[in-house]
Amino acid sequence: MKLLTKTSLIIITISVFIIFASNYMFFHISKMMIKNYVDEELTGQMHNFQNMFSQKGTFDNYIFLNTEVDIKILEKNQPLKPVFIDTVLLKKEQEAYVPYRALRFSLKSPTRTHQITIYKSLVSSDQLVQQITLASIIVVFVFMLLIYTMNQHVFEKVWSVFFRNLSKVESYDIKSKDKLEVEPSEIDEFDKLNRVHQSMVERMQNDYLNLKELTANTSHELQTPLAVIKGKAELLLQSENLQEKELTAINTILETANRLSKLNQSLLMISRIENNQYGxxxxxxxxxxxxxxxxxxxxxxxxxxxxxxxxxxxxxxxxxxxxxxxxxxxxxxxxxxxxxxxxxxxxxxxxxxxxxxxxxxxxxxxxxxxxxxxxxxxxxxxxxxxxxxxxxxxxxxxxxxxxxxxxxxxxxxxxxxxxxxxxx
Structure with a gap:
């Protein structure tokens, strides 16, 4: 896997996780903030109810704007503590249940106690949160796409020198007498890598030349003593009055010298093939x-x-x-x-x-x-x-x-x- 692909996959994976996590948090925080805002509105309306009821003792001529109110008379003449509730109401025009936030409290007159429930629709608020969340997701994904495209362009520009130098290193022949020439880079890490490459290639060239010279010298130096051994052994075979044991020993020396000479020539040939020394x-x-x-x-x-x-x-x-x-x-x-x-x-x-x-x-x-x-x-x-x-x-x-x-x-x-x- 290429470096750009690997880093892009990691960045995209992390970004997707962050986007979904942040949007999840944004969605729920927005709902909580809207719910707090609705609760404040409901609390304000409750105070209006209380003020009006304390002044007039009745709910007549009270206008409820964008609010649904349910008023009941409690059988038990016992006041209720204000409580917020989440509920749904059936809307006939929409033929569906709609989410509402409600505040239930009581107002007490000398003769009876009223249970007041004020309802506030959450449909528009929920739709607004969903639309904002969706819009933010789209914006972030478009932003990520732009970042990815820009990253591709920047990567190609920044890494172009690296890939050109890598191509030169790959095609470089260690047997060549020419020095490895690489392009300088403005990036410190790439420049250091170039110096390491050049130093490594120089060491490899020196090792190669030393090994090549050692192989040639060893093979050449072995030929002379082997030729002397073979010559002396052949002279000894021509001597008179040699016993059978002596003949056997001399033949063994001669055979061993011949095998060693062939072995030396074979190893030299393998070395020359590996070093591309043939015409x-x-x-x-x-x-x-x-x-x-x-x-x-x-x-x-x-x-x-x-x-x-x-x-x-x-x-x-x-x-x-x-x-x-x-x-x-x-x-x-x-x-x-x-x-x-x-x-x-x-x-x-x-x-x-x-x-x-x-x-x-x-x-x-x-x-x-x-x-x-x-x-x-x-x-x-x-x-x-x-x-x-x-x-x-x-x-x-x-x-x-x-x-x-x-x-x-x-x-x-x-x-x-x-x-x-x-x-x-």
């Missing part, structure tokens, strides 16, 4: 790449007596030449290394898709972990556990959809090149 993409014919790689792996395929079936057509993509070869090579090598001897390898390249399958036992790891670093589904010493990780990195880099399935005792990797397809 620009060119048009590559996957059929030619696949044909060349199969020729290179023919010896290994024949050695393990695989039944190889290939169905390939011309499919061209826009990729870096090195990465496309590594991608397909790793998948073929994975099929050879992990495929069962005397089993099948099936390769199908057509309709913008590459399918590589090999026979073998089901996975002993969850399918979700197959492309994770150093996760291996077998104990094969020749596997570094990075081949499929590199495949996954390349696929993510070029938005190639990769899928894995195990069906009919076949492990199948399917690659969809639709997003980077090119005309052959």
């Amino acid at each position: 620009e993409a060119t048009q590559i014919n996957l059929h030619q790449v696949l044909t060349n790689l199969i020729e290179n792996y023919n010896i290994l395929i024949d050695a393990r007596q695989f039944d190889l079936k290939i169905n390939s057509s011309n499919v061209c993509v826009q990729m870096n030449a090195v990465l496309v070869e590594v991608l397909i090579s790793n998948l073929i090598k994975n099929a050879i290394v992990h495929g069962s001897e005397n089993g099948k390898i099936q390769i199908n390249l057509e309709n913008n898709q590459l399918l590589i399958c090999n026979s073998g036992e089901p996975l002993n790891i969850p399918k979700e972990q197959l492309f994770k670093r150093f996760v291996k589904s077998s104990s094969n010493k020749n596997s570094s556990g990075l081949g499929l990780e590199i495949v996954h990195k390349i696929c993510n880099y070029y938005q190639i959809k990769i899928d894995y399935n195990y069906q009919n005792e076949l492990h199948c990797f399917a690659l969809d090149f639709s997003k980077i397809i090119a005309n052959c």
